[in-house]
Amino acid sequence: MTHLLYGIFIDPFVQMGTAPDLLVQTLWEGLASGVLYSLIALGFVLIFKASGVFNFAQGIMVVFSALTLVGLNEHGVPAYLALALTIVVMLVLAIAVERVILRPLVNQPDIILFMATFGLTYFLIGLGELIFGGDPKIMISDQLRLPSGSYRIPVFGGYVQMQKIDIAATIIALLMVATLAVLFNRTRIGRALRAVADSHKAALSVGISLEQIWVIVWFAAGVVALATGIMWGARSNVSFALEIIALKALPVLILGGFTSIPGAIIGGIIIGVGEKFGEFYWGPLLGSGIESWLAYVIALVFLLFRPQGLFGERIIERL
Amino acid sequence: MGRTVGGPILEVEGISLSFGGVVALQAVSFDVREHEIRAIIGPNGAGKSSLLNVINGFYHPQQGSVSFKGAKRRNVDPHEAALQGIARTFQNIALFRGMTALDNLMTGRALKMKSGFVQQAIYWGAARREELEHRARVEEIIDFLEIQHIRRTPVGRLPYGLQKRVELGRALAMEPELLLLDEPMAGMNVEEKQDMCRFILEVNDQLGTTIVLIEHDMSVVMDLSDRVAVLDYGRKIADGTPGEVRDDQAVVDAYLGVAH
Numbered sequence: 176m177t178h179l180l181y182g183i184f185i186d187p188f189v190q191m192g193t194a195p196d197l198l199v200q201t202l203w204e205g206l207a208s209g210v211l212y213s214l215i216a217l218g219f220v221l222i223f224k225a226s227g228v229f230n231f232a233q234g235i236m237v238v239f240s241a242l243t244l245v246g247l248n249e250h251g252v253p254a255y256l257a258l259a260l261t262i263v264v265m266l267v268l269a270i271a272v273e274r275v276i277l278r279p280l281v282n283q284p285d286i287i288l289f290m291a292t293f294g295l296t297y298f299l300i301g302l303g304e305l306i307f308g309g310d311p312k313i314m315i316s317d318q319l320r321l322p323s324g325s326y327r328i329p330v331f332g333g334y335v336q337m338q339k340i341d342i343a344a345t346i347i348a349l350l351m352v353a354t355l356a357v358l359f360n361r362t363r364i365g366r367a368l369r370a371v372a373d374s375h376k377a378a379l380s381v382g383i384s385l386e387q388i389w390v391i392v393w394f395a396a397g398v399v400a401l402a403t404g405i406m407w408g409a410r411s412n413v414s415f416a417l418e419i420i421a422l423k424a425l426p427v428l429i430l431g432g433f434t435s436i437p438g439a440i441i442g443g444i445i446i447g448v449g450e451k452f453g454e455f456y457w458g459p460l461l462g463s464g465i466e467s468w469l470a471y472v473i474a475l476v477f478l479l480f481r482p483q484g485l486f487g488e489r490i491i492e493r494l
Numbered sequence: 495m496g497r498t499v500g501g502p503i504l505e506v507e508g509i510s511l512s513f514g515g516v517v518a519l520q521a522v523s524f525d526v527r528e529h530e531i532r533a534i535i536g537p538n539g540a541g542k543s544s545l546l547n548v549i550n551g552f553y554h555p556q557q558g559s560v561s562f563k564g565a566k567r568r569n570v571d572p573h574e575a576a577l578q579g580i581a582r583t584f585q586n587i588a589l590f591r592g593m594t595a596l597d598n599l600m601t602g603r604a605l606k607m608k609s610g611f612v613q614q615a616i617y618w619g620a621a622r623r624e625e626l627e628h629r630a631r632v633e634e635i636i637d638f639l640e641i642q643h644i645r646r647t648p649v650g651r652l653p654y655g656l657q658k659r660v661e662l663g664r665a666l667a668m669e670p671e672l673l674l675l676d677e678p679m680a681g682m683n684v685e686e687k688q689d690m691c692r693f694i695l696e697v698n699d700q701l702g703t704t705i706v707l708i709e710h711d712m713s714v715v716m717d718l719s720d721r722v723a724v725l726d727y728g729r730k731i732a733d734g735t736p737g738e739v740r741d742d743q744a745v746v747d748a749y750l751g752v753a754h
Contacts, residue, residue, distance in 0.1 A: 362625065363603070363604055366593070369592070369597075373590035374588050376588045377589060377664075380550065381576060381581070381601055381602050381605070382572075382576025385573075
């Protein structure tokens, strides 16, 4: 018993104190994977904020965009042209989703739209396998001139290993968030997006076109998905298994709040860092494997005490 | 008054609208002249709101036509009606509840802002200039409606009377030629009603905005409007100056009931 308590409450902190370089290394690794969780959550938040639809297909959009990029390159299209073409494909996808799914289902209950995104998920899986095959592909990191290799930085007498690709992913994520935050809060299009999220009727009456707004958010979510796909693909490889990581976005969203862009980022980082810490310091107690479920436990605790998330809009019902 | 009533700006001819078996409007014709205040009255369920919804494109009538500024149009969408210069408020307030009063009014400027998506995304150059210009215009409306103190308050938290005022502000921010007000004074106390009346008269007088309003308070209707149309069970039963309508036997019957 005392042994167990020691293992939970004392030993991990002793380790952190005695090997600060490992602490920093764990922190950095958590941050790097947290940033990727954040990017996926960001795609969810965009669509949820503007249309109230929980887009289950965000995960497959990540895979589909990455597959398109690599697939085009395999067929001899130069890397940067393939990147541009993939962005066009995401635009076409956004237009198609608006025409085929959202427009006919306008004013239907949210659950119907949610189910429709399930349908979209399986459609995209099928289409992806049909065109590109089911085998994992290698991300074209070199052709895209993504940095590879790592820095070894001396810290506290030890070394911290930082992958250059992780640093790049962090910078890209920060840029995207800054752009989206300004877009949402300071501009006409941002206000129109929030207006549509708030009331379709009122938005129409001031002359906002729902169709146009929906295409814009789905396209933005598609571009975010592409960035996520490239970064994840560069760390592992591009396969349909990536779709599973989309489920990691759920705890991130519960932490950050479904409507908050900064929340998605902070939530992602908390989950990423929490997972790595849990795995490294407390994992051995339980025979490891903590990483795959810790995020959901953190989310559960949050649901109990702060259901609107860290930054979500507080839900106040007037009786 | 400084305004002069001109020719017809809106002509509704022979509109019929039904939902399945329920008839909302039957062969209703109705016109609105430039710069006038036109009231629509009638008992509950008479089709007043349906008529506004037809004018602003939320409902598409099965028969009849609507001409605005001389151009006949069929089945416009609400955002097209907004582009043509028609703004409105709703019976049960439709504001963007999570946004501040200021942002709600700025949303009304959406159609007047022209800068592109990319410029907006990086909030640069024309986008930034435009934002400031429109902000100045919105501040004038805020001063006019005397809502300076609630500028930064999310409208969901405001009392009912102020929400109605913000909604009017959002419609005014569109600088409409035709303003449709669906029960602008419903649920207000006497003072709030007086304020709202004053705003409506000033908008009409100073900006020359043509106004169509639905209202249940007869004293308000009689004081404000130039002409009144009366609907009952989806048909127009009377049309004329407040004085003429008040003395019309069909109107009295519709309101008080009639022995059969």
